[in-house]
Amino acid sequence: MTGVWVGDRKIGSIGVGIRRWVTYHGVALNVAPDLSYFGSIVPCGITGCEMTSMAQLGKPEISVSDFASVFFRCFMEVFGFQRAAHLDPLEVWTLAEKHPAVEART
Secondary structure, eight states: OOSEEETTEEEEEEEEEEETTEEEEEEEEOSSOOGGGGGGSOGGGOTTOEEOOTTTTTOTTOOHHHHHHHHHHHHHHHHTOSOOOOOOHHHHHHHHHTSHHHHHHO
């Protein structure tokens, strides 16, 4: 049951993939999404999986931006990073599109 669970409901997903000798890693945590979209898919291939979010669990005041800042700081602390660049998600996507492995697929 890969992911992050609160009781029997899934709040986050973790992904790792390898394609053409390039590794892809990802993590997603539901802060305040419209959970109705999960009704149209089978999250992570887990039939009957009920998704939840921080907002649904009683923290609607937490914004995605606020959560990202806390996550970034904690990630650096846990993994021992002294310095890191905090980039806007669109900037990260732009950089990723310029990567040779991504360009080869487009």
